[in-house]
Amino acid sequence: MSESVPDPILKIDRISKRYGSVQALNNVFTEFFSGEIHAVLGENGAGKSTLVSALAGFVIPDSGEVVFHGQPAPMGHPQRLRELGIAMVHQHFMLVPNFTVEENLALDQIRSLNSPLKLDDLTSRAMELARQLGWEINPKVRTGSLPVGIQQRIEILKALVGDSQVIILDEPTAVLTPEEIDDLFSVLRDLKSQGKAIILIAHKLSEVMSIADVVTVLRKGELIARARIAETNPTQLAEWMVGDLPPSRSESESQVGEVVLSLNEINVKGDRGEVAINGLSLEARAGEVLGIGGVDGNGQLELAEAIVCIRKLDTGSRTSPEKIGYIPQDRQRDGLALSMSIEDNLLAGALEDSNLSKRGLLKSKKIKTWAQKQVENFSIKIGTLSDPVKSLSGGNQQKVIVSRVLSQRPQLIVAVNPTRGLDIKATDFVRTQLAQAAEKGAAVVLISTDLDELAELSTRTVYLNRGQLAESLVGAVSQ
Amino acid sequence: MKGALRTLIVFAGLILILAITLALFGLDVGAALSTIWNGAVGSKAGIARSLVRATPLIFTGLGMVVAWRAGMYNIGGEGQYVMGGLASATLALVVRSWAPAIATPALLVGGALGGALFAAFAGWLHVKRGVQVVISTILLNFVAIEFLKFCVRGPLQKSSGGIFQTEALPNTLMLQRFDRQTDFHSGFFLALIVVVIVAIYLYRTKSGFQMRFSGANPDAARASRFEPGKKQILAMAISGGLCGLAGAVDYTGLIGFVGDGFSQDWGFLAIPVALLGNLNPVGAAGAAVYFGGLFAGCEVLQRSEPIGDTIVPLIQGVAVLGVVGMQRWLENRTNQSKGAD
Numbered sequence: 099m100s101e102s103v104p105d106p107i108l109k110i111d112r113i114s115k116r117y118g119s120v121q122a123l124n125n126v127f128t129e130f131f132s133g134e135i136h137a138v139l140g141e142n143g144a145g146k147s148t149l150v151s152a153l154a155g156f157v158i159p160d161s162g163e164v165v166f167h168g169q170p171a172p173m174g175h176p177q178r179l180r181e182l183g184i185a186m187v188h189q190h191f192m193l194v195p196n197f198t199v200e201e202n203l204a205l206d207q208i209r210s211l212n213s214p215l216k217l218d219d220l221t222s223r224a225m226e227l228a229r230q231l232g233w234e235i236n237p238k239v240r241t242g243s244l245p246v247g248i249q250q251r252i253e254i255l256k257a258l259v260g261d262s263q264v265i266i267l268d269e270p271t272a273v274l275t276p277e278e279i280d281d282l283f284s285v286l287r288d289l290k291s292q293g294k295a296i297i298l299i300a301h302k303l304s305e306v307m308s309i310a311d312v313v314t315v316l317r318k319g320e321l322i323a324r325a326r327i328a329e330t331n332p333t334q335l336a337e338w339m340v341g342d343l344p345p346s347r348s349e350s351e352s353q354v355g356e357v358v359l360s361l362n363e364i365n366v367k368g369d370r371g372e373v374a375i376n377g378l379s380l381e382a383r384a385g386e387v388l389g390i391g392g393v394d395g396n397g398q399l400e401l402a403e404a405i406v407c408i409r410k411l412d413t414g415s416r417t418s419p420e421k422i423g424y425i426p427q428d429r430q431r432d433g434l435a436l437s438m439s440i441e442d443n444l445l446a447g448a449l450e451d452s453n454l455s456k457r458g459l460l461k462s463k464k465i466k467t468w469a470q471k472q473v474e475n476f477s478i479k480i481g482t483l484s485d486p487v488k489s490l491s492g493g494n495q496q497k498v499i500v501s502r503v504l505s506q507r508p509q510l511i512v513a514v515n516p517t518r519g520l521d522i523k524a525t526d527f528v529r530t531q532l533a534q535a536a537e538k539g540a541a542v543v544l545i546s547t548d549l550d551e552l553a554e555l556s557t558r559t560v561y562l563n564r565g566q567l568a569e570s571l572v573g574a575v576s577q
Numbered sequence: 578m579k580g581a582l583r584t585l586i587v588f589a590g591l592i593l594i595l596a597i598t599l600a601l602f603g604l605d606v607g608a609a610l611s612t613i614w615n616g617a618v619g620s621k622a623g624i625a626r627s628l629v630r631a632t633p634l635i636f637t638g639l640g641m642v643v644a645w646r647a648g649m650y651n652i653g654g655e656g657q658y659v660m661g662g663l664a665s666a667t668l669a670l671v672v673r674s675w676a677p678a679i680a681t682p683a684l685l686v687g688g689a690l691g692g693a694l695f696a697a698f699a700g701w702l703h704v705k706r707g708v709q710v711v712i713s714t715i716l717l718n719f720v721a722i723e724f725l726k727f728c729v730r731g732p733l734q735k736s737s738g739g740i741f742q743t744e745a746l747p748n749t750l751m752l753q754r755f756d757r758q759t760d761f762h763s764g765f766f767l768a769l770i771v772v773v774i775v776a777i778y779l780y781r782t783k784s785g786f787q788m789r790f791s792g793a794n795p796d797a798a799r800a801s802r803f804e805p806g807k808k809q810i811l812a813m814a815i816s817g818g819l820c821g822l823a824g825a826v827d828y829t830g831l832i833g834f835v836g837d838g839f840s841q842d843w844g845f846l847a848i849p850v851a852l853l854g855n856l857n858p859v860g861a862a863g864a865a866v867y868f869g870g871l872f873a874g875c876e877v878l879q880r881s882e883p884i885g886d887t888i889v890p891l892i893q894g895v896a897v898l899g900v901v902g903m904q905r906w907l908e909n910r911t912n913q914s915k916g917a918d
Contacts, residue, residue, distance in 0.1 A: 408799055424800060432800040435793035446790055446801050449783050458783050
């Protein structure tokens with residue numbers, strides 16, 4: 099080893115991890131150095147989370163090792179790794195909202211349940227660190243009442259208390275306002291100047307460009323590139339992240355008809371009142387599959403709910419058909435009543451069917467026959483129709499939703515990540531059904547973060563970024 | 578089938594608990610049980626007494642079934658029962674000169690409306706203001722009971738004065754009785770009709786289906802465009818309407834006036850009735866008749882034995898705790914055997 103190149107503090111040596119049929123990480127190699135901010139960049143599903151989980155001991159890789167200070171690190175022991183000096187700041191804070199700041203800090207330090215609780219002793223180190231960083235945090239305040247940015251600082255304090263040399267931050271900016279992001283970045287620069295190695299998980303290029311010294315890019319579990327930020331540029335990074343897009347289905351395959359859905363300059367708010375969709379316009383025509391790609395959390399849920407008329411438009415206008423079929427992303431939360439029967443859950447999508455009810459009265463016998471036919475047509479594996487729908491596997495639960503949607507021959511189908519969590523057979527089934535529905539003349543809006551799915555199904559693809567549409571994914575991520 | 582078997586197990590368990598309770602009172606268990614049995618079903622008078630006790634329980638039990646099926650844990654049956662009786666008694670001041678064929682149904686409808694509005698308010702608070710319906714309905718019980726005391730001491734008090742109750746309802750406006758010797762009145766048949774209507778509504782109509790779906794998963798109901806909030810307010814209105822109807826039926830069928838002691842805990846007892854009936858309308862009606870018989874039998878026991886007047890509420894309490902405890906126990910057993918599969 100030459101003198102000019104220091105040894106890495108932490109090294110990931112050919113790590114692989116497989117989940118079922120998904121290769122989350124494949125022979126990934128990278129090195130982290132003290133006094134550097136190192137961004138790990140990639141799309142949803144690129145393997146970033148698996149990588150940092152392996153680093154922090156939450157995941158045990160199938161092969162490969164983590165080397166810390168030249169020694170193999172113990173895998174799968176978060177607590178021991180922390181004691182060695184590798185700490186993680188989670189994206190979802192590990193704080194008790196009803197505890198005060200000092201109680202949360204103390205909770206983190208308690209090692210034994212039978213020693214007397216002295217809050218001051220347990221928190222003095224953390225409060226000292228806070229003073230050094232110039233933070234004024236009142237230890238007596240209830241944590242839940244603090245702004246998110248301050249809560250994150252408490253998480254960072256927890257990570258620093260053990261004299262950690264490596265701090266891993268999992269998408270730390272996702273929950274922050276722009277001002278809070280600036281504050282966080284100046285803290286990270288401080289820590290860097292103290293000689294800490296900072297590992298930052300990110301998918302926003304602008305942030306990576308402004309804070310990181312080095313970047314590692316992952317795509318579908320593979321190491322794509324490792325570069326110094328000074329020697330690269332946003333376009334290059336975006337191309338590394340996205341790669342070559344699979345070719346789209348050509349439009350000539352299907353007959354595109356009249357406009358079925360049109361959204362005009364719509365603004366939509368999220369559940370917490372934040373702007374989720376910002377001045378978006380789009381049209382979908384009969385017979386086409388309009389793919390909407392992009393990274394999760396850019397307004398996908400709100401857009402879908404606005405299209406199917408269950409979320410209020412703040413401004414703008416929407417023209418949508420009478421018959422809309424909706425395949426929500428989270429089937430257990432938004433799709434099914436798990437305790438109710440398979441028959442009832444099928445019926446939930448077909449209540450307006452005039453064969454099944456008349457003047458508000460349900461035709462029980464016809465419903466039973468109809469439900470039986472749905473189960474047969476879509477080869478849903480069930481015991482009996484009166485079993486609760488929660489007795490079915492995930493794939494069969496999804497088939498219940500898809501079959502009830504398609505049975506009504508909707509003019510418009512909105513599907514959000516319709517194959518997430520399904521095995522290959524069920525995935526194929528759902529995709530074939532959606533493609534056939536479009537061929538039969540429905541307009542299908544497919545909102546998906548899976549680029550392969552979009553390529554396979556869409557006749558036209560646009561990308562969603564911060565509530566607005568972009569023509570290309572490179573355009574969407576580099577904004 | 579499973580539900581029916583479960584209900585049978587609970588029934589049997591209740592009798593065992595009852596036997597132990599009686600033994601603790603130092604009574605001859607066999608003799609006491611037979612007194613209760615005879616008091617409940619041993620004679621025409623006994624059967625009549627059981628069915629009269631069961632009548633308000635059927636209405637209020639159905640009320641709980643509807644609300645709980647919609648995910649609204651209405652604990653306010655007692656207050657809604659009181660408000661129903663009060664609304665009916667107030668309306669009586671207006672309709673007493675009308676023809677009975679119109680006046681009596683009007684009194685019943687008025688009672689139902691009184692309970693419905695009172696409960697719908699709690700439903701509205703839940704859906705629009707995020708106030709848990711459990712909390713608001715418990716508190717509204719106190720409001721209703723205090724309001725009752727105020728009314729029978731003020732605006733609705735009998736003109737002859739001195740007694741805290743409303744004017745007696747003229748006999749012509751009372752529900753029909755079939756026998757001079759007993760209190761049995763046509764309210765019981767009305768209750769049976771309402772059982773059928775509620776069962777049809779919940780299981781054979783679109784609106785009832787949407788209501789049950791909203792209770793099982795409000796998020797999925799929203800995604801299916803069922804407007805779960807509206808369904809839940811409607812469920813509370815129906816639930817309160819049924820409890821209010823119970824009050825109106827007791828007023829027009831049995832008591833004939835509304836006084837301080839108008840409420841006999843029928844609104845509270847509705848909860849174990851609904852639970853014992855597996856939140857099913859027919860099951861709840863069966864449970865109501867069972868409890869009605871039990872209470873009627875205990876009244877006879879109380880009169881025949883020197884055990885003081887605490888035995889009826891005590892047995893009520895023991896029976897209710899027994900129902901809830903056994904339901905819980907059976908549920909845990911089912912879950913455990915599922916987990917072991």
